[in-house]
Amino acid sequence: MKNSFFTTSRSRRLGVIAIATTAALALAGCSGGGDADGPTTLKFSYLWSGPEAEVLETIIDDFNDSQDEIVVKGVSSPDQQKQLTSMSSSNGSFDISDNFGENVGSWAAKGVLAPLDEYIESENIDIDDFAPAALEQMTHDGQTYALPIAVHSFQLLYNKTLLDEAGVEPPTTMDELADAVEKLTVTDDSGKISQIGIGDANTTTTLTTLGFAFGGSWSDENGPTPTDAGNIEAVDWWQKNVVDLVGADNLADFKAGEGQYLSAEDSFFSGKAAMIIDGEWRAASASEVAPDLDWGVTSIPAATPELENSTQVTSSTLFIPTNSKHKDEAAQFLAYLLSPEVMEKFSLTLGNLPARTSLLDSDAYGDLPNFEVWGDALTSPNAQSLSSAPYGAEYQTDLGNAFDDVVRGKSNAEKALDYVKSRSKSYTS
Amino acid sequence: MSMLTRRRSEARQTARDLAPKRPRTRRRSFWIGVAFASPFIVGFLGLFAYPILASGYYSFTDFNLFQSPDWVGLDNYEQMANDDVFWKSLANTLVLAVMGVPLTIAIALGGAHLLNTPIKGQPLYRAVIYLPSIIPIVVGGYLWRWLLNTQYGFVNYFLSWFGISGPSWLQEPDWTKPAIVLVVLWTVGGTMIIYLAALKDVPHELYEAASIDGAGPWRRFLNVTWPTVSPVTLFQVIVCLIAYLQIFTEPYVLAQERLNNISSGPDQSMLTYAMYLYQNAFVYLKMGYASAMAWVLFIVTLIVTLVVLASSKRWVHYGSK
Incomplete structure (x- = not known):
């Protein structure tokens, strides 16, 4: 009898230990540290x-x-x-x-x-x-x-050496920018781009910023407004003056060969892009990565005088x-x-x-x-600024895809932004 | 009550009288057994059963992970039917599976034959072939991003030896899927090793008999090897197919952009089903929609697997039959 009691209690004890161990393992991640006195x-x-x-x-x-x-x-x-x-x-x-x-x-x-x-x-x-x-x-x-x-904030950076060689002044209006892009884009004998007039740090940021610069707005109190006239004008401007200038396939080839962002092979730092719209952090990395680069920065060119100093x-x-x-x-x-x-x-x-x-x-x-x-x-x-509304993440993905279609020559500004508009109906409210 | 049953019940009664403690002991040992199995039971219920059931419930709700879910009925499933990106991701995934599965099987089986030849240093070759499988996929993925780089990549450098000017693998929508399949095929060693084991199990007498009948290498493969390893092929096809339907890491790493922004490759060509599911769940915080997608994937996988299993009656041969 004594013996049987002993065995049972031992098995029971073992069982309890097994359960306790499991529980401890399961709860280990949940415990929080208690506050001691003091700070x-x-x-x-x-x-x-x-x-x-x-x-x-x-x-x-x-x-x-x-x-x-x-x-x-x-x-x-x-x-x-x-x-x-x-x-x-x-x-x-x-x-x-x-x-x-x-x-x-x-x-x-x-x-x-x-x-x-x-x-x-x-x-x-x-x-x-x-x-x-x-x-x-x-x-x-x-x-x-x-x-x-x-x-x-985002501004227009330019390579002083390349602008001087081409006899181009830093642009102050969108027409001057278009002109500068044309003069600064160089293709080799086979038609491949060897130097691009304006590079593209991030298509979504560049084109949303241009949207603001053309007086557009990406959302209002009722939600996304991708088809705002200024936005369409901006994307259309980019398509005509940057994409169509060299051809979408040619541009895609150039982008495929671009080095990593902000590295020494970055197309602006390596002199393959004469201009680029980018943020102030590029100034700090330019001194480190490309100390010999002679560059300047100017406000984003104005589509109309009222839109001077537009930025995102x-x-x-x-x-x-x-x-x-x-x-x-x-x-x-x-x-x-x-x-x-x-x-x-x-x-x-x-x-x-x-x-x-x-x-x-x-x-x-x-x-x-x-x-x-x-x-x-x-x-x-x-x-x-872009709206920080709950639908922001989805909206930016769809805008990115729409811009990508335009840059690849698969769509035009109006069609691509219309598509975003139709997608925006399923956004989180 | 028949004589026999009465006898049995009497016998049972006697047994009970003789050992009155036994049932209780048995019940006790049952619970002790459960206690020892509890790490698994708790893990299974908490980490498998509950999440699976919960995702089923969430798929009928609007749920953002932070606030309590709102019941929306079939809305998520309806939205899926009208979501172009959903269909695109499903199409991308199926294309990858159609490209990848036959290639994996062919290369694995072909490679297994090579690894089965009696040449010097064979254990070393086997180890080398298997090596990529033990490298974390993310590490391999980043490695391949460089190998596939248009300007500096070794893949295009290698192609240039043959006078081929390689494509921009990760920038051209038509080439991103071959790139993904290439990266996945890099770890074909795992599948190959299983085939190697299967090849070693093919009875040698069958080859001998076939040779005596005048069968050349190709005939021997077709009539001896292929049918004998067909159960293994069935297993490999199903495992590989499921892996492709769930493919995530390779396209995610290859499509990744600066600051880990959401990206799905040029023209969304690398957006696989699992990637879109992940984006909905953890970027857009649409847990309800993501759960619904997970269930649809489960059903698609189930159907595809059943189709493969049904077809197997025609081409899989079991030695015992």
Whole structure:
């Protein structure tokens, strides 16, 4: 009897151990760290990596040294999918993070982002100092869900040597641009392009920016407006003056042989593209990758005088996820990151534009070549942003495919944008 | 009650009297057994059964992963029928399968013959052929992006030896699918090794008998090898077909653009079904639509597999029959 009792209890014990082990394994991923007394630990997960992450870490250290109530721990996690899914659980894995302006509305609509309005007030963040075009993307349903730390604008870069050789002045109107593209496009004996008048950093960005420059608009309060007259005009302009000039197949061959973006083989850096529409970060990489390149930058040519200084503004944002347990402390750190001194240090090292317009006059950016052209554009009334509405991601994919069809000569501006219009009916609202 | 059954029940009764504790012990050991099997049971229920059932439910909802799902009935399935991109992705996937599966089978079987010849250093060749299969697909994919590069790639350099000016593999819509198949074929070693094992199982007497009957190498292959390895071929065709219907990593890596923006190659020629499903789920956060797509893929796969199985009666020969 004693023996049987012993055996049973032992098997039972083993059974219990087996169940407990399984349960422990299953639950291992779900446990959260408890708060000890003392300073609150904030987790700052960011998409930046490499040298940019190093700058950020020095900023985090400065903040930790400046007070003793909050300890911020930075984690470089350049994975947007992971970032998004980790916000779906009730227990957050970070308290503050960064993303891009165009996603704000989409994420806010899903309840992922904590509204910042009360913190903007409690932390005295001077919202009026921020670039207006960037701020537009930060709101959803009248509330602010993210704030920009750095912003970007797009301008026309040109290779001075190539323009001089061809006797071309930097263009100021769309007609002059068309003329310049024609003069600067060179084909060899077999008809292959050896030098292109205007390159293309990213077709979607280039053509949406041109859409703004032709007075177009990509969305309004009722949703996407791909077939806006200015947009069609812009895409049509590109097709006639860039694609048809050399032929779609010829252009595709040229693009296929282009080197990696911003590498030494990049077509603008290697002198194979005389002009290109791109953002201010190219200035920082030009000094590193192509120090001998003699280049200049000018505003995007105006289709009409009222459309002078048209540009597209995009931004890098900071936000607090809804599932953070330390929102107040996160807001305190957010305010610190957005303070003028810290923002200056950060944007300067990354070669980005500061989101605060008051910093644009700072001498600190003087070392970055031609920086003022991009910076000045931020305050232009013709600086615009793509909508950050919930349908943004789908819309940009469809626009990208439509532009691709035009550049490949498979469609024309009106047909391609009509197609986007028809697709837009199934978008997430 | 017959005599026999009564006897049986009496016997059972006696047994129970003799060992009154046994049923309880048995029940107890059942639960102990369950406890020990619980890692699997919990894993199966939590990681397989629940997600599968949940995706079935989500496919009838509008669900963005963060907020509770809204029941929309058959909307997702209707939307799919009218979604050009959905049809394009399905067509791309089927084209890849039609190109890739026969090539895989042919190359694997041909290569297995070579690996089966008694020459010096054979174990080394076998290892080398299998090597790409143990390299992570993402790593291989990035490697191939460079190999297929129009300007600097070795593939076009190699073709130039024969006076062929190679295409822009990843930029021309007509060439992206051959490029994907090429990258997948790089790991054909896995399929080849299975064929090698099958070839070693072909009874030697059959070849001898065929040779005596005057059959040349091609006849011997057709009448001895092919029928004998046909059950293995059936397995390989089904596995390979399913792999192609779900193909994701190779086209995803080959089509990838700067900043990992959504991309599906020129003219969406590399957008496979699984890629479009992924985009809907994790980029557009249309989990309901993605779940519906997953179920449609499941049904398509099931139908295709059943068709292959049905056809197998005509061409698969089992030794026992």
